[in-house]
Amino acid sequence: MVEGNLSPVGGWDACGNRFYSKSELYQMAWTDVDLDSLRVACARYGGPIATIRDDRKMVLVSGGITQPLVKIYNSAGTQLAVFIWDKGRIEALGWTSAEDLMIVEQTGEVHMYSMFGVQLQRNFSMGSEVQREGILQCQLHGTGLVVLTKGLQLWAVSGLEDPRPHKLASPRLKEAPSCMAIMQPHHTLSGCLEVLLAVGTNIMTVDVDSAEQSGTGVGSIQQLCIAPNGQFVAAYTADGRLKVWTSDFTKALSEFATQSEKPPEQLEWCGTDSVVMCWQDILLMVGPYGDWIKHDLEGKTVLVSECDGVRLVSAEKHELLSRVPDSLVDVFKIGSTAPGALLFDARQLFEQQNARADEALRSIVGQLPQAVATCVDAAGAEMDSIRQAALMKAGCYGRAFCPVGSYPRKRILQICQSLRILNALRGSDVGMPLTLPQLEALTPSVLVSRLINGRRHLLALRIAEMLNMDTDKVLVHWACQKISASLQQGDEEVQEVVRGKLQRYRGIRYSLIASHAESVGRKRLATLLLEYETCAADQVPLLLSLGEMEGALTKAIDSGDTDLVYLAIFRMYRKGMPSKSFLETINAKPLAKRLFISYCHRREPELLEQLYLGMASWQGVGHMRLCAALRKANRIRKAAEAGSSSSQAGLISDNTEVVQLLVRASEQYSQTKEHVFQSKACAEFAKLRTVQAELEQEAGQSCFLGCSVIQTVQQCLRLGNARAAERVRHTFKLSDKRFGWVKVQTLATLKDWEALEALCKEKKNVLPIPVYIAAAKANGAPPQACAKLVARLPDASRKAEEYAALGMFQEAAETAATVKDSAMLSKIQGMVGTASPLGATVAQIRDRLTAVTR
C-alpha cells in the first residue's frame, strides 16, 4: 500500500524478470549544442564532458573564428572551460582516470589538458614510426592509449605518469581489422594490456609478447565492446546479431538478432549484464536472456558506460539507464509482500498515526533484520532524496524492534554518510551524478582527489573530515592553488591568507606549499611559509634551494640530524677553497664546524690543514703533520715487512721525510705553551727515528724503525750490542732503574738465565731481587736458575717462602730456621708432610729450632 507520490514504479520497465529504470539526472544547462556535428568525450564516473567540432562532417561555417573550439562541461552541462584548438587534425579524444583531457593528433602527438582547459606539461608523441605510417584507429583508456597504424602495427602507452610508447607484438595482418577493443591490464590474466582485433571471422589477442588467435569462426564482427568488469565481450556482427562471449571467447553466452540492416552507431554495456545499442532515434537494450526494451530517442544521444548502468547524454538532458536493484524492487514492486515492503508500509502507517502499523510490524517480526536491511539498501540505491528519507526512516523504525545486535548500527551510519556525499555531488553546481556502487568502485580517496582537481576544495575537505580521512592533501592542494591564483598579491598577504585558513589544522606539510611557491617563482613567500614547517628533513633542503644557507644550517643543527647539517654544509661549500664567509658561518656553529673537520679529516686532509692554519689552530696543524708522518712511517714499515727490496738509500730518504714532518709538527706544537709536551715528544720522536735508521744501517737489517724507545734498547740487547743500548739509553735519558728493568725483561725473554744472574750480581744493580725472580718465573725459568736468584734475596723469610714455592723444602726450612721463623717452618712442614724423608728432615730442623729457643 504505497502512497502513489512515493512510488517510483511508474518509471520502471520490465525486461524479462528484471526491472530497468531510466531516470533523469539533469536538464542540460548548455544551450546551442548540436551533438550531431560534434565529437563528444565523456569521462566515466560522472566526470566532465568535452566537445569539439567534428571535422569529419560537413558543417556550415558562418564567419567568425574558423578554428574549432574545445569546450568542457560538467555532467550537468555547465561550461567549465573553452579554448581554441590550434593544432593538427584530431584522431581521438578522451579522459584519463585522473580526469585530464587527452587529445591525440593524427600525427601521433598527444596533448593533455586539465578540465579547466589548462594545457599540462605532459604532452608526448607516439613516436616516429606511428607518424610515418599514420593512424588507422586509436583507442583511449583511463591510463593510456593504443594506436593501430596504417601499417597494421600496434603501439601502446600504459601509464601516463611516464609515457613511453612501446610496440606490441606484430599481429601480421594482411587486411585491416574491422574493429578493436582494449582489455585493461587489471582485467587480464597476464597483468599486461591486451588488444582484441576482429579480423575476418576471427578474433586476435595481442599483447607485448605475442599475437594469438583467441576466437575462431566467431563471425564477421563490426563492433566490439568489453564489459566494465572485463569478463564479457559484446559484439555486433555483420548479419545484424548481437553476441556475447566470456572475454576469452571460450564460451558464447547469448545471441540476439536485431533484424536491423544498419549497424548501430554505438554499442555499450549497461552495467555488466545487459548491452545497449543506439541507432539514430532508437535505443535498444538487450538483457542477458534475450529480453529487450526499446526506447525512442529525441535526437543524437551519447552513451557512457558505468559499472552499474549507462548514462545517456543528449542535447536536452542527461539520463541514467540502469537495472533497478533488488532491494528497491522488493519494497516498491506493486503487490510486494516482501518483509521490506511491509516494513515500509508499517512506517507509513505509523506516520499517519494508524494503529495498523503495529499489526504490520508484527506480521514480519521474525524477518525484521532482513526487512531493515532491504529498506536501508534501497535507500542507498535510490536517487530521489524524498524516497531516500522515507526508506531510511522505515529502516530505523524497524531496527528499533530488532533483537539487539541483529542489525549493525554502523551500516545505517555508513549509508547516511554515503547519501549525504552522493546528494551533494549530484547537485547541478557540482554535477557529478554518482550512484552508490559507483562511489564504492571509485573509492572515497579517489573521489577526494577528483574533487580537489575540480577545485572543489571545501567539499573535498568536508567529505574527508566526515570520513576521517587525511585532510592534508586537500589543504595543501588548496594552498598551492591559492598561491597560483594570487600572483598579483603581496607575499605577506598571501602568507596570511594561507596561514589563516590552515592554522587550525595540525601536521600540514608546509614544505610542499613552499616548494610550490618556489616553483611559481615566489621565493620570499616560500621562505615565509617554510617557517611553519615542523619537519626539518623537509624544511632544510628547500631552504637551501631558496638560498637561505644560514637559516638552513641553523634549522639543520636544531633538528639534531647530523646528516642534514652535512647537507647544509656541503651545499654551502663547493669544491675548492672555501670562501671567507663560509668559514665565518662555520666558525659560529660549533657542531657544523666539528662535523666539517671530522669530514675533512677523513676525506680532505690538505683542506683541513688549510682550515687549521686559517683558524690559527697550531696544535691542529701539528696534529695533521704528526698523522702524515705516521702514515709515511707505516708505509715504510709495510714495505719492509713485505720484503720489498727498496734500497737502503731509498729507505733513508723516506725516513728523512718522516723526520722532517715530525720536526715540523714539533714546531707547530711549540707555538702554544699548552702543547710543550707534544712539541718535545715530536722532537724526541724525530730523534728516535734518526737513531733507529742509523742502528739499522749498522746492523744491516730493518728491525728498529717503528719500535718504541724501550723496544729499541731491547733490540740492541738482543743483538748483543750493549754499547748501542747504552747509547740509546743516554740519548733518551733513561733512568738507571728503567734501564735495569729493560735489561732484566730482555734477558728473561731471551731465557739467558746466566746473564740474568750475572746482572743481578752487578754492583750497580738498582733493582730489588724479587724483580729478577718474577721475570725469570714469568718466562718459565727452571728451578735451578730461579734458586740462584732466590739465594741472593736479603730477606730470609721471603727467601724461605720462595724456596718453598720452588719446591726446595730443605733449603726453605734451613733459611727459615736461621731467622727462627717457626710459623714459616710449620707451614713448610704442612706442605711436605712428615712421612717422606724430606718431611723428616724438615721436622728435624724444626725440632732443632724449638730446642734452641727453649
Place this chain on the structure above:
Amino acid sequence: MSTPFPNLTSGSVPLSRIREDARKSLVEALDSVRGKKVLILDRKVSGFLGLIAEVPLLKEHGVDRLLYLSEEPLQGIEVRSVVYLVRSRIENAQLIAQQILRTNKLGTKLEYSVFFMPRRTMVCEKVFQEEGIFADVTLAEYPLDFIPFDSDILSLELDTAYKELVLDGDTSSLYYTARGLMQLQGLYGTIGQVKGKGPHALAVKNLLTLMRKEMGTKAPRTGGGQIDTLVLVDRTVDPLTPLCTQLTYEGLVDETLHIKNGVVQLGAEGQKQQKFALNSADKVYQELRDLSFAAVGPKLSERAKTLQTDYKGSKGPERSLAELKDFAAQLKSLPNITRHINLAEAINRAISRQNFRDRVTVEQSLLDGHSIDGCCETIETLMYQNEDLMTVLRLLCILSHTQGGVPRKHWDVLRREVLHTYGHEHVLTLAALQDAGLLKLQQGGRPTFPVVKKAFRLLLDNVNDTDPTDIAYTYAGYAPLSIRLVEHALRSGSGEGSNKDSAMDEALKAIPGATFDVLQTVDEHGLPVEQAASAVRGLGARDKKRRVVLVMFIGGVTFAEIGALRFLSTRPEVRSDFIVATTKLNNGTSMLETFLEDVVTEAMLSKQPGSVLT
C-alpha cells in the same frame, strides 16, 4: 654465525618482534636484487648480523658468497650482482668506491647495490659522487637501529659513540639513539615517563620530544604502552665505571676473554679456538652470569654435586622411568657445566697473575683515595712490565677522575713513560684522552668525585659476595654511579624521598648537565607534548605494581652494570623490571680503543717486538 640465538621472548617485553622485523627487512633487501649475489659486509655488521639471521637464510635468498668489505678488487666472482650491507660511515663509502673502481679497472662488469645501515646519508652519497661511482650503484637503506642481544639487552652497535661525543663533538649517535627509541615506542607504545641526567641525556630527551611533535598525530599512541619509564644514562656523567675492572662472572669473561656479539672464544694456545654463545638461552649461564666471580666456583661445584647425588640416588631398580627421564634431562646440562668450569679456569689463570692483582689493588686505593703516590709508582712498574697499554690508560684515567687529575709530580713522568714504552705515536692518544677530559693534570680546586662518592655511597665495606645486598658487589665494593643514578631516579618522585636523597640532589648539581623528569603525553588536540613530571600531581601515590623500565646508556654499558640492574630487579623495594638499551656493549678497554687514531692502530700492529736475525 652458527651459535644459538638468544631467547628474546622471556624478557619483560618481548624483543623478538625487533628481530623478526629485522629479518624481514633483511630478506626484503636481499630479494630486491634478483638472482644469485655476493654479499659484502663491513666487519662490524658481519659481527652482529649473526644475531639477526643465520647463513642458511642468506643462502636461501640467493647469497652465493659472503665477503668482508675491503678495497681489493673483486675477482673470481661468478655472479653478476654484488650487494653491500654496511654502516653509513665515510670510511665504508670510501672502501666501496675504491673496490668498485678497481674492479671496473679489471674490466669486470658487475651490478652493485649498496644498503646503508640504518639509513643512507648525504655524506656517503657525496663520497660516491666525488669518486664518480654514484651512477653505477643502486642505493638503498637497511633501517635497523636496535639489535637485540638478549632477552633484556638492545644495542645500537655504535661503537664510537662515546668518543664522537666527547672528542669530535659529533652528535650523530644522539640522533640515532632518539630514532631507535622512537622505533621502540612505535612497537611497544609511548613511554610515559622520561628521566635522566647529563647533557647528552637531555639532548636525546629533547630530540624525542621534537620527533614526536614532527610526527604529530601519527606519533606512537600514548597510554597503555608496555614500557612505563625510560631512564637516560649519560656516560659522560659516569665515565669512571667502565674504566674499572668488572668483577662479576660475565664482566670478567669480558675483561679477560672479550665477549664479541654475545660470543666468546676459548681455547689454549695452539689449540683450536672454541666459540660459544653466552646468553640467557644457557640456563647455567643465566644463573651464574651476574654473580660475583668469587661465588661462581662454589655454585658450579654445588651444581656438579647435585648431579652426582642424583646419579647415586638413581642407581637401583626402584627408580621410576619418569625419575630417570628427569635425571637424563639434567645430564644434558653436563657439557654446559663443563664448559663453564673451563671458562672459570681460564679466568682464574688470568686473574691470579700478579699484574692483574696489582691493577685491582691500584683501582681500589684510587677509589678510596689513599696512597696516591704508591699507585702512580705501581702504574709505572706495570708499564716496565709491558702491561697492556689499555690497562695502563684505564688506570691513568681512573687516577684523573678520582683525584681531579694526575698529581703534577707524576704527570710528565707517567706520560713520558707511556711514549717510551709503547711508542711516540701515542702523543696522539694521550692528547685525545686529554681533549676528551678523561686524562688531566691536577690543578687546584676540589675534585667532585669524593663529594659524589659520599652522597651516593659509592664505596661500601664488607660486601657479601655470595649473598649481596647492594649493587656494589659487582665491582667488589664500588657501586657504579650510573646504576646509583637509576636507583635514585626510580625512587625520586615516588614520594619515598629521604634526607639521603636530598644529599644526592646536592651532589648531582656538582656533576655537569641537567637533571630532568618529564612525561610524554598529548594535548587536547591529541598532539604530542612534554610535561614536567613535577607539574602533575598524584604521581607519588602510584600503585604498587611492578614497572617496566628501559634504561638507555648513551655511550655504552658494561656487563657488570647490566648485572647490577638485574640484581636491582630482584630487590623487593625497587619493584621494577629492566630492559637495557645501549649504544654499545663495552668495557674500559674497548671504550678507550676508540680513541686511537687509525694511523696509531696501524703503527701498533707492527709493534709486536720483531724477531732479530742473530
